[in-house]
Amino acid sequence: MRPGKDGDAASALDEIDFGADHFTLFGLAPFFRVDLPALDKRFRELLARVHPDRFTQAGASERRASLQWATRINEAYQTLKIPLSRARYLLDRAGRGVDQDNNTVMPPEFLMEQMEWREAVAEARAAREAAELEQLHYRVKQRMNKGYDQLAELLDDRRDYAAAAERVRRLMFLEKLLFEIDDAMAALET
Amino acid sequence: MAYSEKVLDHYENPRNAGSFGKDEEGVATGMVGAPACGDVMKLQIKVGKDGVIEDARFKTYGCGSAIASSSLVTEWVKGKTLDQALEIKNSQIAEELALPPVKIHCSILAEDAIRAAVADYWKKQGGG
Numbered sequence: 012m013r014p015g016k017d018g019d020a021a022s023a024l025d026e027i028d029f030g031a032d033h034f035t036l037f038g039l040a041p042f043f044r045v046d047l048p049a050l051d052k053r054f055r056e057l058l059a060r061v062h063p064d065r066f067t068q069a070g071a072s073e074r075r076a077s078l079q080w081a082t083r084i085n086e087a088y089q090t091l092k093i094p095l096s097r098a099r100y101l102l103d104r105a106g107r108g109v110d111q112d113n114n115t116v117m118p119p120e121f122l123m124e125q126m127e128w129r130e131a132v133a134e135a136r137a138a139r140e141a142a143e144l145e146q147l148h149y150r151v152k153q154r155m156n157k158g159y160d161q162l163a164e165l166l167d168d169r170r171d172y173a174a175a176a177e178r179v180r181r182l183m184f185l186e187k188l189l190f191e192i193d194d195a196m197a198a199l200e201t
Numbered sequence: 202m203a204y205s206e207k208v209l210d211h212y213e214n215p216r217n218a219g220s221f222g223k224d225e226e227g228v229a230t231g232m233v234g235a236p237a238c239g240d241v242m243k244l245q246i247k248v249g250k251d252g253v254i255e256d257a258r259f260k261t262y263g264c265g266s267a268i269a270s271s272s273l274v275t276e277w278v279k280g281k282t283l284d285q286a287l288e289i290k291n292s293q294i295a296e297e298l299a300l301p302p303v304k305i306h307c308s309i310l311a312e313d314a315i316r317a318a319v320a321d322y323w324k325k326q327g328g329g
Contacts, residue, residue, distance in 0.1 A: 111237040115313040122232040125241045129262040180236040187239025 033087040033100060043098055043166040045091060054088045094159045095186060098166060098179050107172040109179050117180065125184050129191070136195040144199070148192045151185055158182045204265050205299035211269035216276050219258050221245050227255070229325060231317030235310050240267045244314035246278060246286070248322055254278045254286060259314075266304040270294050270311035283319050 034041040037053040061080040135143040165175040221228045227248040234241045240263030247256040257275035261268045278286045294308035
C-alpha cells in the first residue's frame with residue numbers, strides 16, 4: 012500500500028521504494044563488502060522520513076503504515092549491518108540457501124575443534140578463569156574475521172556460492188561459540 | 202516453551218555421558234553439528250566382534266533437547282547390530298521425547314550421529 016499524496020510526509024514516503032530489496036532500499040550495490048558508513052547514513056535518513064512525528068496530522072492508516080515502514084527499514088538495516096546475516100541474505104538473493112537445518116555433516120576436524128573449544132569454555136567457566144575466557148574470545152573473534160574476509164572473496168569476487176554457504180555454516184558455529192564465551196564472561200562478573 | 206518430562210529426565214540424568222578411551226578396541230565415533238543452533242554432538246559406539254553394539258557414549262554441546270536426544274540414542278543402540286541401529290529414525294526419537302516442531306532438528310542431529318558413527322566403524326574395519 013502506497014500512501015496518498017495529500018501531505019508533505021506522505022509524499023516524502025512516496026520517494027522510497029519499499030518493494031525493493033535491502034540493498035536497493037539503502038542505495039547500495041549488492042556486495043558483501045558493504046560501505047558501512049553509507050549504510051548508516053542512509054539508514055538515519057530513511058528513518059527520519061518515516062518517523063511517526065511526521066504523521067501526527069495524518070490519518071490512522073498512514074500512521075500505522077509509517078510504523079510498518081520503520082520496522083521494515085530497521086530489519087533491512089540489521090540484516091545488512093551484521094556480516095553473517097548479510098552473507099545469508101546475499102545467498103538467499105542468489106537463490107542459494109545455507110541448508111542450515113539438514114546439513115549436519117561438517118568436516119570432522121572442524122567439529123572436533125568446535126567440541127574442544129566448547130570444552131575449553133566450559134572448563135574456564137567452571138574454574139572462573141576470566142583471563143582464559145578473554146583469550147578464547149580473542150581467538151574466536153580473529154577466526155571469524157578471517158572467515159568474513161574469505162566470504163568477501165567467495166561472494167564478491169568468485170561468486171562461488173556453494174563454498175560461501177559452507178563458510179557461512181562454519182561461521183554460524185563460531186557465532187554460537189562466541190555467544191557462549193560472552194555468556195560465561197558475564198556470569199563471572201556477577 | 203517447556204521441556205517434556207522425558208527431556209528433563211535425560212537432561213538431569215544423562216545416560217552414558219563421556220568418551221571411550223582413545224585406544225579401546227571396536228570404538229567408532231560420529232561427529233555431527235547443526236549450523237542452525239550451533240549444537241555439536243559426538244556419539245561413540247563400541248562394537249563387539251559379533252557386530253553388536255556393546256556400549257555407547259555421548260558428548261553434546263547444545264540445548265536440553267539435543268542432550269536428551271543423544272542420551273536416549275546411546276540407550277537405544279545398545280544391544281543392536283549396526284544395521285538395526287541405522288533403522289532408528291529421528292521421528293521415533295522426537296516422539297519418545299515429545300519434542301515440539303522447533304526442536305525436531307535435535308532428533309535429526311541424533312539420527313545423523315548414529316549414521317556417522319556407523320560409517321566411521323565401517324571405514325575403520327575397511328582398513329583404509
